[in-house]
Amino acid sequence: MTSVTDLYPVQSALAEVAREVEKKIDRLLPPVQGPEGRVIEAMRYGTLGGGKRIRPFLVVASADLFGVARTCSLRVAAAIEMVHSYSLIHDDLPCMDDDDLRRGQPTVHRKYDEATAVLAGDALLTFGFEVLSGEETHADPRVRLDLVSGLAMAVGSNGMVGGQMIDLQASGLNLDVQGITRLQHMKTGALLSYSAEAGAILGRAAQDKRLALKGYAQNLGLAFQIADDLLDIEGDEASMGKAIGKDAEAGKATLVGALGVERARLQAEMLIAQAIEHLETFGEQATLLRNIARFVINRST
Amino acid sequence: MTSVTDLYPVQSALAEVAREVEKKIDRLLPPVQGPEGRVIEAMRYGTLGGGKRIRPFLVVASADLFGVARTCSLRVAAAIEMVHSYSLIHDDLPCMDDDDLRRGQPTVHRKYDEATAVLAGDALLTFGFEVLSGEETHADPRVRLDLVSGLAMAVGSNGMVGGQMIDLQASGLNLDVQGITRLQHMKTGALLSYSAEAGAILGRAAQDKRLALKGYAQNLGLAFQIADDLLDIEGDEASMGKAIGKDAEAGKATLVGALGVERARLQAEMLIAQAIEHLETFGEQATLLRNIARFVINRST
Structure with a gap:
């Protein structure tokens, strides 16, 4: 069992990376004059000022294992x-999940308008690739290319976008546990596991270490999703900063729905144990990654 | 003056590249089984089966100047x-230009639905980066990276997306000729000039040749836009395969609107002359690129 005190270092490490990545995004994406400034403003609104920053944390903590300079890992984390x-901005659109609130604030299409939200999403996706391909990311062009193609695969029709496509049809698909697991691996798992892998790519890690970190984050991603779904059922709207109970209402396919609360909770714990097992090869050095995994299923927001 | 007979080789060269790039896209993006297959289907619907394929033509014709293998240039052209x-799929969305027809067929959101159209656009954008970063594109990783970052800059908030953001606000902006020119350079010019530049990048061209091709395509892009706007006023709905007269109705900022039909036509001719001037350094070899430039302002669809 994890006591509350054990989680303090995780929370402060998360907060530190969140602060640093916030600064990095702010610098990479300064406001601009001119009529195109509106899309930059919406990009900044949609990406600054909140979020747990789990993905940046995974990039940085994983890159730290290989002694990668923080200037590099934070840049990749920001991308x-x-x-x-x-993905959040597009998922929140009226034609997708139709959400008005995100992190307690109006979603981008509510704050601006739908067209601006579509464009801000497009531009953030594009800018991610631009940042990764930039020289400051890493001196070795092969490392940058590896990052670019890894991101493309995590996002495209076999990753996040494909997952969202399945999710939108889920109420009519009658997915079994295997089908839901596949959906979650695509929708949430792909980008999370790429985040940990990106740290290994930056560190030019040996293949086995790279795969270990990827496997760790895949299990973590699925556990994270179960925890999210449990919070959607049991959480409280104010502390979550978004509407609660919407998933069940919308007939979304979740493991909690398929397994029930208790078995889903056990499944999440098992996944965390598996995630931690992947870290064995890193010994003591991976303590923070172990703790974040435990934190994921104990969080309340 | 260009006679109709001079245009025959251009039209057959265009048709040849269009056929080849169609085959390439078809191979890169095969249909898949499973519930995510819907997004692939929509991607295929939105990108196969039509279009003049001017951008692929620019890539291939420009790469041909440097003896680049067609397998490489067609791959980049497809991306x-x-x-x-x-960009067409997202621009056609109800929250953007709200178009029902494209190339004489229902737009993606009419054929499928809005959510699928947003996702298909996201996935096509992402897949473009994936294809460019793949090993088959070029053996030298620096060439691939150059292609990736060039694409990101042509698409992002300083390129196509920024241009669309300005365009959406244009009716309230009262743009002068300079402002409209800047808008067109971003919205249409950036990806067109990147297309010609991409051929030079693949050919590891010297900087002056790369800039010449980029300059050529920038002028061509602006002339192309004027020709499009003239067709929007004078063209006929059946042969264009989309609604006509919509731009003027929507209060879109066009050079034809700002300059009037006659001055705009003269401006387009001047731009084509400038475009052709950029090609001087390539001598006879660039005949096809010269002819396509003349074709652009003489076309009727």
């Missing part, structure tokens, strides 16, 4: 968080 | 055409 933000 | 298709 991935921008791409994550793109 | 760029997928990204162009993404």
Whole structure:
């Protein structure tokens, strides 16, 4: 069992990375004059000022294992968080999940308008690739290319976008546990596991270490999703900063729905144990990654 | 003056590249089983089966100047055409230009639904980056990276997306000729000039040749836009395969609106002359690129 005190270092490490990545995004994406400034403003609104920044944390903590300079890992973390933000902005659109609130604030299409939200998402996705391909990301062009193609695969029709496509049809698909697991692996798992893998790519890690980190984050991603779904049922709207109970209402396919609360909770714990097992090869060095995994299923927001 | 007979080789060269790039896209993006297959289907619908394929033509004709293998240039051409298709799919959305027809067929959101159209656009944009970063594109990773970052800059908030953001606000902006020119450079010019530049990048061209091709395509892009706007006023709905007269109705900022038909036509001719001037350094070799430039302002669809 994890006591509350054990989680303090995780929370402060998360907060530190969140602060640093916020600064990095702010610098990479300064406001601009001119009529195109509106899309930059919406990009900044959609990606700055909140979020747990789990993906940036995974990039940085994983890169730390290989002694990668924080200037590099935070840049990659910022790129991935921008791409994550793109997915939230598009998922919140009226034609998708139709959400009015995100992190307690109006969603981008409510604050601006739908067209601006579509464009801000497009531009954040594009900018993610631009940042990764930039020289400051890493001196070795092969490393940058590896990051670019990894991101494309995590996002495209076999990753996040494909997952969202399945999710939108889920109420009519009658997915079994295997089908739901596949959906979650695509929708949430792909970008989370790429985040940890990106740290290994930056560190030019050996293949086995790279796969270990990827496997760790895949299990973590699924556990994270179960925890999210449990919070959607049991959480409280104010502390979550978004509407609660919407998933069940919308007939979304979740493991909690398929397994029931108790078995889903056990499944999440098992996944966390598996995630931690992947870290064995890193010994003591991976303590923070172990703790974040435990934190994921104990969080309340 | 260009006679009709001079245009025959251009039209057959265009048709040849269009056929080849169609085959390439079809191979890169095969239909898949499973519930995510819907997004692939919509991607295929939105990018196969039509279009003049001007961008692929620019890539291939420009790469031909440097003896680049067609397998490489067609791959890059396919990636760029997928990204162009993404922009059409998102621009056609109800919250943007709200178009029901494209190339004489229902737009993606009419054929499928809005959510699928948003996702298909996202996935095509992402897949463009994936294709460029793949090993088959070029053996040298620096060339691939150059292609990736060039595409990101042509698409992002300083390129196509920024241009669309301005365009959406244009009726309230009262743009002068300079403002409209800047808008067109971003919205249409950036991806067109990147297309010609991409051929030079693949050919590892010297900087002056790369800039010449980029300059050529920038002028061509602006002339192309004027020709499009003239067709929007004078063209006929059946042969254009889309609604006509919509731009003027929507209060869109066009050079034809700002300059009037006659001055706009003269301006387009001047731009074509400038475009052709950029090609001087290539001598006889660039005949096809010269002819396509003349074709652009003489076309009727």
